[in-house]
Structure formats: C-alpha cells, structure tokens
Amino acid sequence: MKLTPEQIERLYQFTRQHYVEWYDLQTELVDHLANAIEQQWPDNPNLDFEEVLQLEFKKFGVFGFMDVVEKRQSALNKRYNKIVWKHFKNFFSIPKVVITISLIGSLSFLFFYFQYSSILLSILFFATLVLFWIGLVKRTKAYKKEVKETGKKWLFKEIISGYSAMTGLSYLPVQIMLQFDDVTVRFSIVKSVFFASLIVTMCLLEYIILFEIPSKAQKYLEETYPEYKFVA
Template identity: 50%
Template sequence: MNKLTQEHIEELFAFTQKHYVEWYDLQSELVDHLANGIEHQWQEDPDLSFEKALQIEFKKFGVFGFMDVVEERQKSLGKKYSKLIWKHTLEFFKLPKILLLILFSVATFYLLRLISVSADYLSAVIVILFIGYFVKLSVSYFRERKRSQESDEKKWLFKDIIMQHGAGFGLGLIPIHFFNMLIPNTNSFASMNLWVVGIISFLFVLMCVMLYVIQVVIPKKMEEYLEETYPEYKLVA
C-alpha cells in the first residue's frame, strides 16, 4: 500500500493554506483528515495519483470547501472565549473582589447623584470608553500580526480570537442595553429615582469590569489558555 511521504504532508499544508485556512491548528486537523482519506483511497486503488486522490477528498467538503469547517471551529472557540469572559467577570462577585465591585458602584452612585448634568453625559463617557476599546484593540491586533509575520511563527485560531476580543464586544454591550431602558436622557441623575441610579451605577461598573477582563485579564493568561486548548502548542509555537 502507498504511504504519504513528508513531502506529501507539506503539500497538504500548502493546499489548506491556499484554500484560505491560515491557522496551524485547523491546517493540522484538515491535513490529518485529508491524509487518512487519501491513504484509504490507495487501499482500494494503489495506482491512483496523489493529486487525483487529493481532489477527490477535497470535493467531499462541498461547494464552499473548508469554509464550513472554519466557521464551525470559530463558533466553537468563540463560545469558549465567551465562557472565559463570564468566568473572570463572575470572580468579581466573590470575596475579596466583590468588595471592589461594591465600592466602585457606591462611588459611581454618589458621583452621579452629585452631578446635575443630564444622563447624556454618561452616554458620552460610554462612547469614549468604547472608542478607546477599539483603538487599543486595533493597535494590539496589528502589532501582534506584524510581530508574527516578521517572526514567521504559526497562527492559532483561538489566539486570534483572543487578540481580536472575539465575542467580547457583544458581551460588553449587554449593560448598555439596560442603560437604554433605564435612563431617561432628559433628566439629571439628581432627580432620578434612587433605585434607578443605583442600578445604572452597578451596570456602568459591570461594563468597566467586563472591559477590564477582555483587555487585561484574559490576554495575560493567553499562553495558559492556548496550551490548554492545544496540547501541541508549546512544541510547535
């Protein structure tokens, strides 16, 4: 029976990259799948050429080629990333971090009660926070991309999701949806119901906590999460 050579394996990696799979983890999975399929074909037809066998295997992925596989893996790792955000955010609801959450919520409450401006100003602060969020996101992502290109290191899908903050932006918007429901923009916080101001203060601090988790906590632990996700990461990174 024919066996795939190292040269064949390298051709399979090049083939996956040519078809828009740029992440080493997905390339490895697809190469393994293609290699098994090709060797299975050779069991039935030893005279079949490598190129012909490869095209037969590739056609099994359908009209969109590897894109469906990429999308499924992005969804799966996106959910994993969202769970990490919630995991670290919920840590602020346990001692001793919950004391900081309460302290900043109370401080925000009294600050909002003291100012006599309309709630539009809080919305402006939120907009500024998210502009800063996107600026830092863009700078970090392009800096990391440039570094990886210069060093020619392998790309990993989960690393890209973390660097781009994946679903983090959508989760960070959750408190803002509550702001829109609770804040009558024409009123000042001094004239609002105390409970409403209290909830707004808490949601504002919660949004800041989530941004902190996305921007600082998870990136600091990125290597740990990559090694947990990819057992081979330390060997080939």
C-alpha cells in the same frame, strides 16, 4: 503507505489555497486528509497522490472547508465566552466583590446627587468606549506583528486578540436610553444603581478582554492546542 514530508507539506499548501488561514485548522485538516489518503490508496493503487487528494476534497461538499472553519469558529467562540464569564464571576467572589460593590456604590452616589447625571454618564460612557478601542487597536497590532514574525495564525489566539463584537454592542442600550433623558434632572436611586452597575460591568468586561485573558493566553492556548508550546 505513509505520506512523505513533501506530500504533507503539499496538504498544508492545499488547505491554504482553499482559504484556511489558521495553522491549527490547517493541521486538523491535514491530519484528516493524510489519514483518508493513506486508507484510500490500497483500494485505488492506480491513482496518484493528487487524484486521491481531489477525491477526498470532494467529500467536503460544494463549500469545501468552509463548513469545518465555521464550526470550529463557533466552538472556539463559545469556549472564549465561557472563559470571559468565568473571569467575570470572579469579581463577585471574595475579596474582589468588595471592590466591585464599592465601585457601584460610589457611582450610584454620584449619579443620584449630581444634578447633571446624564452628562456625567455620557462622559463616563465615552471615556470607557475610547479606552476600549485604543486597547483593542494595540492588542490587534501586537497580534499582527507576532503573526508576521512567526508566520502562523492560530484561530483561538485571533479570537483572544481581537474579540470585540459583543462588548461593542453592549453600549447600544445606553446610547438609546440617553436620548430620552432631560440633562437637568437627577437620576432616581433605581436608575442610579442601574447605570452604575452597567458602567462597572462594561469596565470589568473590558479589563478582562484586554488584560486578564491575554495575560493568560499561553495557558488557554496550550489547553486548546497541546502542540502550541512546541510550534508557536
């Protein structure tokens, strides 16, 4: 016995009531529940739709859909990390590697010959951090506006639009190391290259996170959700 459109809509409502916000996860769970209910009914013909639904929901355990959500979040975060890494590696292949090395070399030169290297690094670090958060706020606002217009949230799109934890934490080592520097002493050549590489890496990651991947979001979303092009 196939479920009616009204019953399918009830399943979507049920997933929302149990704190599943994202349309893609709702759809996965609705498909699972619908198939399970259709298989249950021949064995339990005396039970109505809501009773069979509750029986199937109990199979998810004490935490309901939370385990499913956490596993899906983990899987999509790993996918996102792989995409970031793929874009990052492209900056070390010809011809982009020439630009990358040139940036590192120029910054290394400045750090090595400028007397107040720590101050210069602090300024660059602060500017990079501010620009990152401004970009992230703009990206998040644009995503929220889109959700309001479409009425649908997609988990992977949310990750693409607001993924920031790892990049934010990457600044911590720089802050700690700067605590121990005498601002009047120039960096050694090794230290100059190290900090130049770190600053360039941070800038590349921010460019990838805020511009490159969002510009290709449609492609990645359609690869993740084949139905995205039809319902987004």
